[in-house]
Amino acid sequence: MQSPSLKREATAGQSKATITSLDRVVVIGVLLINAHTWGLNSSYAVFLAYYLRSGTIEGASPLGFAFVGGLSISISMLVSPLATWFIGRFGTATTLRIGVVLEAVSFIGASFSSHIWHLLLSQGLCFGLGLGFCFTSTVGVVPQWFTKRRSFANSVATCGSGFGGLTYSLATNAMISNLGLAWAFRILAILAFVVNGACSLIVRDRNKAVGAVHIPFHKDLFKRFEFWLFLGWGFFSLLSYVIVVFSITDYAQSVGFTASQGSLAAAIFNLPK
Template sequence: MRTEVLQESQDVSDNTPTHELSFEEVRDSPPDGGYGWVCVACCFTINAFTWGVLSSYGVYLSYYLQNNVFPSATTTDFALIGGLNFSTAMLISPLATFLTRTYGVQPPMFLGILSQTLGFISASFASQIWQLYLTQGLLVGFGIGLTWIPSIAVLPQWFLKRRSMANGICSAGSGIGGIIFSFAVRAIMSKYSLAWALRTCGLVSGFMNILATCAIRSRNHIVQPRLHPFDVLLFRRYEVILVLGWGFVSMFGYVILLFSLSDFARSIGLGSAQAAAVTALLNLGTAVGRPVVGLASDRFGRIETAGSVTFLCFVSVFAIWVPATSYGATICFAVINGGTLGVFWMTIAPVSAEVVGLKELPSMLSLAWMVVVLPCTFSEVIALKLRRPNSSREFLYAQIFAGLAYLVASFIALELLRVHRKRTRPSPLDCRED
């Protein structure tokens, strides 16, 4: 009977409507383990030494703003350089997808490692602000994109029931990397120089990313994904528009929180060591919280968890960060919010797999990276423009802007959940017996 066939398919469907599964999809379903755990370790390492390194830019930003390193530079320049790290990494997603389709996963990743390493090392020799734009901005961002983007679509190919947990573990890598480099960058700056901090970031991250890239393996030969660099046909789906809108809006809050927290700590009278500790503890929260979010996502649903965590970010901003005026309150916010602020990065791959399936996943992710280019580039610029340097609440307007971004994004996620449930609700005709 049809009901028996549907029940058997549900065991491997990972919340996918059973009447949409083909025989090939059931036969080639991910193994939920095996070599996949090696890929988890590889993706964890790549996250740690790409986004983890990048999250220490808050320490660099605070240093640049307090010291006249580049006399002709403005605060907008330094904010744009940090934004370029993100936006360039996202902007080259069509190129990364094309290179992956043509040469496989590893060649573009090796090219990215070379670019990121050279970007940090060459930035250590920069003497003018335009040189910092090209090196720590564009070249590092280009390298992070080519290294990370091919790897993000690998993990969902290895996991089904544990997909979100595996993705959460990998996402925690950025938190671990952020902890390491937030303390290391400040220590190297204090003992040696800014130049050696940049060189250390480049050399250490390059070596570790090479090890991870050598070990990672995709299942493209089985899944045979449609690797379209820019598949505009996906825009015809309302669910796709909602996913992209959720990512676009939530990214404004994420970048502001990630880059501004260290300078916010300085604005309330904390020292440079305490400001660096705030950034490190933000990353500690990321390392602990992201696997927990992954487990919750597998248990309660990918879209449900993404929306709930986005709303929790809004609550934490207005309940803890806005009234924070002490070191203790700022530390509390950093630890709590660290595990939730990057909800987009934790859940975009599992949520996209829910919406479009594994075959369309790389194309969907390519669109997602393109859509978040603008908020990644200009979020911190907006935050610095909203600052009131002569006020006792210097970052108040930036805090409100970040919190409202998460609120709007949570409403978009709620609409996505409504539409997705309506689409995947089995028809009474599909449930009847033949």
């Protein structure tokens, strides 16, 4: 008959093996989610260049198109307190799936857009909400599964955004050229929904195990000078990033490159990310 101590050791060994097998799955899942959120967001550079030259959107100015891209990024950041509350109230999986649905709906809506306000609601507001819910749900998951090589695991998961930006900058231009704008959006919607939806089934958090506390808005942080410095760094670094990532394709075309070469420039820019 097996002693209680041996049973506990066997149970602990099985638990450790389970965690070891799941941590890699979680990293891959978050990598794919980053590729199909931040990576897809980077493809707006290709859409922007197309909008500026095609005239398919009525009543739009270059500033209006730029505002669509800026709106998606800003909404994704502003919605984080709400997404954090959802995580604490309904769990990581449910919050992530809300983001998956919103992102897919945003691309489907954009495929039928004919006026600038259609894009503002779909590719701007709705996509920003989806991006924010997906990102907030997964940003803290990977570190929960590691005590060693945590930084390396985070870096692998984060590189999904660069991989997605590289892939979809090239793919989006090819789809627009061969299938048209509407079907490019619809294909991206299907890809995002299928991949992110599948990942929402395999990504697991350890909130209960690590005692995670989700505070939607911590106002006391605003009393700390270091926090304001951190906010300033985030503001200016993201500002410069957005300007380059969304304008590089159009700039390349404006100086004489083709649409394919412009999308390649955007892809190369996303690669180191």
